Amino acid sequence: MAPAVLIEHLKKSYGTVEAVKDVSLQVESGEIFGLLGPNGAGKTTTLRCLCTLTEPDAGAIEVSGVSAIDNPRLARQKLGYVAQEVAIDKVLTGRELLQLQAALYHLPRAFAKERIDSMLKLLALQDYADKKSGTYSGGLKKRLDLAAGLLHQPDVLVLDEPTVGLDIESRSAVWDFLRQIKAQGTTVLLTSHYLEEIDILADRVAIIDRGKVIACGTPSELKDKVGGDRITLRIREFAPVEEAEKARSVLQDLPAVQEVIINSAQGNSLNLVVSPQSNALSAVQQALQAAGLPTFGIAQARPSLDDVYLAATGRTLLDAEIAAASTRDEKKERKQNMR
Amino acid sequence: MSTTLSPSQTSLKNAEPTSNPFGEFLQETGALARRLFIQLQRRPSTLAAGIIQPLMWLILFGALFQNAPAGLFGNDISYGKFIGAGIIVFTAFGGALNAGLPVMFDREFGFLNRLLVAPLASRYSIVAASAIFIATLSLIQTAAIVVMSAFLGAGLPGIPGLAVMTFIVLLLVLGVTALSLGLAFSLPGHIELIAVIFVTNLPLLFASTALVPLSFMPGWLQWVASLNPLSYAIEPIRYIYLHQDWSLASVVMQAPFGEVTMGAALAVLIGFALVSLLLIQPRLRRSLA
Numbered sequence: 001m002a003p004a005v006l007i008e009h010l011k012k013s014y015g016t017v018e019a020v021k022d023v024s025l026q027v028e029s030g031e032i033f034g035l036l037g038p039n040g041a042g043k044t045t046t047l048r049c050l051c052t053l054t055e056p057d058a059g060a061i062e063v064s065g066v067s068a069i070d071n072p073r074l075a076r077q078k079l080g081y082v083a084q085e086v087a088i089d090k091v092l093t094g095r096e097l098l099q100l101q102a103a104l105y106h107l108p109r110a111f112a113k114e115r116i117d118s119m120l121k122l123l124a125l126q127d128y129a130d131k132k133s134g135t136y137s138g139g140l141k142k143r144l145d146l147a148a149g150l151l152h153q154p155d156v157l158v159l160d161e162p163t164v165g166l167d168i169e170s171r172s173a174v175w176d177f178l179r180q181i182k183a184q185g186t187t188v189l190l191t192s193h194y195l196e197e198i199d200i201l202a203d204r205v206a207i208i209d210r211g212k213v214i215a216c217g218t219p220s221e222l223k224d225k226v227g228g229d230r231i232t233l234r235i236r237e238f239a240p241v242e243e244a245e246k247a248r249s250v251l252q253d254l255p256a257v258q259e260v261i262i263n264s265a266q267g268n269s270l271n272l273v274v275s276p277q278s279n280a281l282s283a284v285q286q287a288l289q290a291a292g293l294p295t296f297g298i299a300q301a302r303p304s305l306d307d308v309y310l311a312a313t314g315r316t317l318l319d320a321e322i323a324a325a326s327t328r329d330e331k332k333e334r335k336q337n338m339r
Numbered sequence: 340m341s342t343t344l345s346p347s348q349t350s351l352k353n354a355e356p357t358s359n360p361f362g363e364f365l366q367e368t369g370a371l372a373r374r375l376f377i378q379l380q381r382r383p384s385t386l387a388a389g390i391i392q393p394l395m396w397l398i399l400f401g402a403l404f405q406n407a408p409a410g411l412f413g414n415d416i417s418y419g420k421f422i423g424a425g426i427i428v429f430t431a432f433g434g435a436l437n438a439g440l441p442v443m444f445d446r447e448f449g450f451l452n453r454l455l456v457a458p459l460a461s462r463y464s465i466v467a468a469s470a471i472f473i474a475t476l477s478l479i480q481t482a483a484i485v486v487m488s489a490f491l492g493a494g495l496p497g498i499p500g501l502a503v504m505t506f507i508v509l510l511l512v513l514g515v516t517a518l519s520l521g522l523a524f525s526l527p528g529h530i531e532l533i534a535v536i537f538v539t540n541l542p543l544l545f546a547s548t549a550l551v552p553l554s555f556m557p558g559w560l561q562w563v564a565s566l567n568p569l570s571y572a573i574e575p576i577r578y579i580y581l582h583q584d585w586s587l588a589s590v591v592m593q594a595p596f597g598e599v600t601m602g603a604a605l606a607v608l609i610g611f612a613l614v615s616l617l618l619i620q621p622r623l624r625r626s627l628a
């Protein structure tokens with residue numbers, strides 16, 4: 001059977017900005033697949049190409065074996081797309097929006113009515129169905145948007161940052177919803193820059209950075225692959241580079257320590273990869289003391305997806321976000337992305 | 340939910356996607372038009388303003404030229420009688436010119452993505468829905484103007500005359516709506532679209548026969564006005580208003596390049612609508628990158 005989504009060597013530039021350099025991924029039918037990456041990594045661009053909103057410069061895209069480039073109409077039928085920004089018509093009621101959506105997907109009338117009722121119920125929107133959606137809270141709007149995306153029973157539901165900006169309650173409602181539709185056999189492809197979200201939700205994840213897939217697998221596979229435990233160490237709140245370098249050379253020689261990375265974006269803190277179940281923590285502390293270096297803070301943890309990202313790129317997701325935030329022209333992109 | 344849905348689920352999945360393209364086109368067009376009418380119904384002030392404005396034109400323009408020498412606009416024709424056709428066409432034109440604005444706002448708010456990711460039978464359904472909406476509004480406005488003109492003493496055309504007037508308004512609205520939507524898909528934002536509407540609207544009015552007959556104009560303007568599609572909508576309607584007897588062979592306009600008959604004017608309008616629709620095809624087709 002063809003995979004639910006197959007993307008091969010996707011490329012898309014906006015002028016001189018290479019939004020997507022080389023993205024290949026394969027989403028199997030029935031799984032929740034997460035696309036994790038910092039701001040500006042190319043997640044939205046990838047999804048827009050998949051959903052036929054943007055024409056890729058190169059690459060192949062298939063939805064259940066149907067080429068989205070050669071046969072966009074059929075691909076559109078198989079996809080449900082919930083965009084990063086909620087797009088509803090404030091003047092319409094929730095039910096009217098779903099009725100419009102049903103007609104755009106050519107659902108037969110009787111079927112549409114039944115389906116709309118059940119989607120309203122599934123997303124606990126019955127009480128609001130006949131109120132103008134302009135009066136909805138953020139969480140309600142998102143739920144309506146989800147209902148619209150799923151209304152025509154797509155093979156694959158594509159969600160761009162479905163929980164961004166939602167409160168904790170709404171967020172976990174979305175998670176429950178996604179698990180529920182997965183249980184009913186719908187394939188889910190979502191993007192996120194929340195590590196926990198992907199960790200909790202996704203069966204498999206592709207980590208994407210600067211337009212490229214840098215790692216792909218199940219979350220535990222990826223974490224195992226990076227191996228070792230993590231120690232985050234701060235010599236001082238803001239350590240000078242020379243001091244961090246000195247600490248690194250001291251610590252690198254310890255038998256329990258596999259790798260030391262200096263994180264310049266976090267005040268030259270040190271990220272250590274150490275053998276699990278070793279007494280690395282105390283060994284590190286002793287070595288620092290012997291070298292006459294202070295310890296501002298130290299903590300040991302199992303590797304996270306962030307460590308996967310760190311190992312591949314030399315920076316953490318958060319740092320990447322901060323760096324990206326300063327280089328983006330949000331307004332310009334919004335304009336260009338608006339169709 | 341799974342229990343209630345599974346039976347119909349299979350039936351839907353088996354449906355051929357291109358089973359009935361025309362039926363699908365009608366379905367999506369109807370739904371898109373319905374949205375526009377719901378919006379209008381919930382914002383009735385737009386409709387009220389749209390009816391009051393042309394009526395005020397009618398009264399004000401009529402009053403403005405009340406003391407013009409008798410016979411200036413033709414034998415036994417008051418300016419009030421003369422101007423009705425101009426206002427009908429100008430009003431329909433203005434409405435259609437604005438048709439792109441809601442689409443532009445949909446683009447800016449991301450709502451258009453909802454339409455573009457859907458397996459529409461044709462994106463012309465977006466054009467068709469807007470055209471149906473604007474045409475309905477224009478016909479309501481036209482009816483108001485016709486009734487008001489009758490009260491002001493301009494008389495009332497017969498049924499065939501009204502039918503031809505309706506046809507003319509529909510053709511004009513279709514062509515201009517298509518162009519406006521083409522702009523809405525092409526221009527960067529609503530500011531630019533409003534600017535284009537602004538610089539198009541009044542100049543096209545003044546460079547047409549809406550306010551004065553062709554014979555009043557200097558030569559160059561006569562040329563411009565007789566190449567302006569608006570004149571081809573105005574002159575036939577005016578002729579119907581001013582003559583009991585008319586046919587497709589009636590000469591409705593003395594253009595610098597020759598006589599234009601009623602039939603020729605209608606042909607020009609049909610051509611205008613078709614060319615507009617063809618012109619925007621690439622914009623609609625293109626994956627909007």
Ligand SMILES: Nc1ncnc2c1ncn2[C@@H]1O[C@H](COP(=O)(O)OP(=O)(O)OP(=O)(O)O)[C@@H](O)[C@H]1O
Binds near residue numbers: 014017018336337
């Ligand atoms: N329409 C556009 N015009 C110009 N540049 C664009 C456009 N859309 C995206 N970009 C650029 O392409 C890159 C990838 O953007 P994209 O929106 O795909 O990232 P993302 O991973 O979705 O980020 P975020 O997490 O902020 O949503 C960014 O550098 C962005 O500035």
Ligand SMILES: [Mg+2]
Binds near residue numbers: 045
């Ligand atoms: Mg994005």
